[in-house]
Amino acid sequence: MRKIYIFDTTLRDGEQSPGVNLNVHEKVEIGLQLEKLGIDRIEAGFPAASAGDLESVAAVAQAVRNATIVALARSNEKDIDAAREALKQSQDACLHIFLATSPIHRQHKLRMSKEQVLETAEAAIKYGRRYFDKLEFSLEDAGRTELDFICQVTDMAIRAGATVVNLPDTVGYLSPFEYGNIFKTVKETVPDAYKIQLSAHCHDDLGMATVNALAAIMGGADQVEGTINGIGERAGNTALEEVALALETRSEFFGAKTSLVLNEIARTSRLVSKLTGMVVPGNKAIVGANAFAHESGIHQDGMLKEKTTYEIMTPETIGLKESKLVLGKHSGRHAFREKLIDLGYSLSDEQVNAAFKKFKDLADKKKDVVDEDLRVIVEEKLITTPEVYVLDA
Numbered sequence: 001m002r003k004i005y006i007f008d009t010t011l012r013d014g015e016q017s018p019g020v021n022l023n024v025h026e027k028v029e030i031g032l033q034l035e036k037l038g039i040d041r042i043e044a045g046f047p048a049a050s051a052g053d054l055e056s057v058a059a060v061a062q063a064v065r066n067a068t069i070v071a072l073a074r075s076n077e078k079d080i081d082a083a084r085e086a087l088k089q090s091q092d093a094c095l096h097i098f099l100a101t102s103p104i105h106r107q108h109k110l111r112m113s114k115e116q117v118l119e120t121a122e123a124a125i126k127y128g129r130r131y132f133d134k135l136e137f138s139l140e141d142a143g144r145t146e147l148d149f150i151c152q153v154t155d156m157a158i159r160a161g162a163t164v165v166n167l168p169d170t171v172g173y174l175s176p177f178e179y180g181n182i183f184k185t186v187k188e189t190v191p192d193a194y195k196i197q198l199s200a201h202c203h204d205d206l207g208m209a210t211v212n213a214l215a216a217i218m219g220g221a222d223q224v225e226g227t228i229n230g231i232g233e234r235a236g237n238t239a240l241e242e243v244a245l246a247l248e249t250r251s252e253f254f255g256a257k258t259s260l261v262l263n264e265i266a267r268t269s270r271l272v273s274k275l276t277g278m279v280v281p282g283n284k285a286i287v288g289a290n291a292f293a294h295e296s297g298i299h300q301d302g303m304l305k306e307k308t309t310y311e312i313m314t315p316e317t318i319g320l321k322e323s324k325l326v327l328g329k330h331s332g333r334h335a336f337r338e339k340l341i342d343l344g345y346s347l348s349d350e351q352v353n354a355a356f357k358k359f360k361d362l363a364d365k366k367k368d369v370v371d372e373d374l375r376v377i378v379e380e381k382l383i384t385t386p387e388v389y390v391l392d393a
Ligand code: KIV
Pocket: 013, 098, 138, 139, 140, 141, 166, 168, 169, 170, 171, 201, 203
């Protein structure tokens, strides 16, 4: 099965989420957890951005020994020198240089012709390769770049010495079909493309960051970039936990897997949420609080009979203890009875029916019916129907 390399940019693109600012200790703590998660490449920051970021990248590079540590640089010597300084203690370093290639960026931001883009990028890659064995070059806004120019820049980057070429959908604009096709075309057209790794980097502006990354894999991408919980600029980046679980759960379809330690996912998600202050929405795939929770009676009944009726992956896979059956107005008698048994009550059918009716009345008025509510319902009944046997309440 083909291995997909995972490049985590929680500490760089993820930290670019408005309102997020990680100090050096927090970056190291996340870096060490990413190492436990088995991330192949960790982008620790953008050293030329600030003295603090340079210090953080250096600290992560010193602390994390079992992953490649990556530092970002624009296509100029000053940025590359800052990355060199930050990565000098690293055991396994990679320089990541980028330059925009799309007509919109060439015309309005860079004010460069295609030739100038090619020359500037080539000079930067050659300079970077004097100091780094591993070098990734990103064609910023590749998603809106002419396909023949993407091939031309990729070809130049390989000849200049890039070991990974990244083709980002910087503004989350493409459909999966279009994005996958870029990788397929580059693989088929650029003569030495098979000698290097091609990387996918997607943003979620139209909610397609994960599916686009998967389409890139199908088109031939070797590496996927993203963040934990999908945090990042604007609507965020590809959520790495989603890609990892999609490949794991549908391996027969994708024919590719990551080497992540999947049962570290829940812990990593919680840590990133705590330190960035970015709350994970309840319905977020894989790591949201409701991802393994069931409320409707029909689903709960199915779950109690056979978990695969309503779960395509197990909570244990990502390091959670168990699925949750949440009692609410849609819940049925089966889950209600099981919950009472969990709470230590053993009731006759008649008593369950009476308590269930009270529970439904309450659930109509209250969003979450918690254990304490159930105890009150059962124990009120206990006073009027003393034959209720309380196991250990
Ligand atoms: O989205 C993007 O294009 C980036 C590059 C710097 C890789 O984050």
